[in-house]
Amino acid sequence: MDVLMPMPMPDLIVNGIAASQKLHRMWDMSPAEIAAVTPQIRGLAVGFGHVPINAEFMSRFPNLEIVSSFGVGYDHVDAKWAGAHGLIVTNTPDVLNEEVADTAMGLLLCTIRQLPQADRHVRSGAWLKGSFPLTTTLRDRTMGIVGLGRIGKAIASRAETFGLKIAYHGRSKQDNVSYPYYASLTDLAAAVDILMVIMPGGAETKGLINAPVLAALGPNGILINVARGSVVDEPALIKALQEKQILTAGLDVFVDEPRVPQALLDMDHIVLFPHVGSASQHTRDAMAQLVVDNLKSWDEAKVPLTPVAETIWKA
Ligand code: NAP
Ligand code: 8YV
Numbered sequence: 001m002d003v004l005m006p007m008p009m010p011d012l013i014v015n016g017i018a019a020s021q022k023l024h025r026m027w028d029m030s031p032a033e034i035a036a037v038t039p040q041i042r043g044l045a046v047g048f049g050h051v052p053i054n055a056e057f058m059s060r061f062p063n064l065e066i067v068s069s070f071g072v073g074y075d076h077v078d079a080k081w082a083g084a085h086g087l088i089v090t091n092t093p094d095v096l097n098e099e100v101a102d103t104a105m106g107l108l109l110c111t112i113r114q115l116p117q118a119d120r121h122v123r124s125g126a127w128l129k130g131s132f133p134l135t136t137t138l139r140d141r142t143m144g145i146v147g148l149g150r151i152g153k154a155i156a157s158r159a160e161t162f163g164l165k166i167a168y169h170g171r172s173k174q175d176n177v178s179y180p181y182y183a184s185l186t187d188l189a190a191a192v193d194i195l196m197v198i199m200p201g202g203a204e205t206k207g208l209i210n211a212p213v214l215a216a217l218g219p220n221g222i223l224i225n226v227a228r229g230s231v232v233d234e235p236a237l238i239k240a241l242q243e244k245q246i247l248t249a250g251l252d253v254f255v256d257e258p259r260v261p262q263a264l265l266d267m268d269h270i271v272l273f274p275h276v277g278s279a280s281q282h283t284r285d286a287m288a289q290l291v292v293d294n295l296k297s298w299d300e301a302k303v304p305l306t307p308v309a310e311t312i313w314k315a
Contacts, residue, residue, distance in 0.1 A: 201228025
């Protein structure tokens with residue numbers, strides 16, 4: 001089938017799709033060329049940080065059947081609209097759980113023990129003038145996980161082996177989960193001193209980590225965000241950090257990434273990662289293969305491998 005890729009993607013995806021489908025590289029095409037292939041397009045291959053795959057974009061393609069998205073989070077795709085219009089959206093769940101959980105724990109350790117700053121202390125020669133200052137500790141802390149899903153559970157199992165107590169918040173209490181559940185995010189923040197955010201982005205979760213939540217987390221509190229920048233009210237976070245309402249933060253994602261507010265760049269006690277939660281070759285290859293396989297399976301058998309909840313596929 002004809003598949004359109006709006007923006008460049010990893011080679012494994014480009015070559016994988018080109019091997020089994022007719023791939024159209026939109027960024028290399030003139031408006032006239034795009035118009036000529038538009039009626040033939042049945043699949044889109046897209047990723048986070050590309051053009052928004054909204055109603056306006058998808059409705060340009062009258063014969064569109066499937067949107068195969070790179071990444072487990074698909075807040076850049078209007079999946080509700082797609083579902084309502086009989087389209088399938090697929091994402092890349094599970095294959096990245098362990099990698100993202102490793103990164104989340106790494107970011108937490110970097111943040112609480114100031115490990116990037118310690119590295120800079122050696123490289124700058126500052127060690128020759130004095131020892132690196134003592135840091136805060138992970139000992140005797142409780143982690144509140146906001147979004148105890150596939151990745152949240154992988155983080156929880158790691159955190160338990162680090163000796164942390166766990167609690168969680170989500171829209172509903174989960175059966176067969178023994179960690180304390182908090183229906184209120186603010187109550188969870190008040191009960192813990194690490195808030196680990198790993199829920200989906202999008203309109204429903206926009207700004208959920210706001211000033212009252214940060215105030216409840218308190219002056220000994222640490223915010224780790226490996227979800228989406230949009231889930232945090234960034235100005236409120238900057239104010240809370242500047243006014244020491246919370247201790248520190250470790251951030252892998254930002255509202256307008258890759259642009260990061262200067263106020264965050266200026267704070268040396270926080271740790272900033274460039275959205276690298278899943279960014280190992282091994283895991284990105286597994287995610288890329290799933291993007292390709294979803295399109296191939298749909299084309300050959302009309303069976304999507306990993307459809308998202310809004311576009312449940314019925315045989
Ligand atoms: P998942 O299995 O669907 O888990 C999502 C969790 O969030 C669920 O426990 C869900 O619980 C909770 N949740 C959903 N909506 C919520 C809301 N409005 N308020 C509170 N909790 C809510 O997803 P996953 O595979 O673990 O991935 C989670 C997210 O991580 C992705 O969507 C993506 O944005 C982000 N991510 C980031 C990176 C990175 O590189 N930094 C990498 C991968 C993923 P309930 O249904 O009970 O509410
Ligand atoms: C990727 C992610 O960086 O899976 C997700 O939701 O945020 C990351 O794994 C991204 O989606 C691919 O660019």
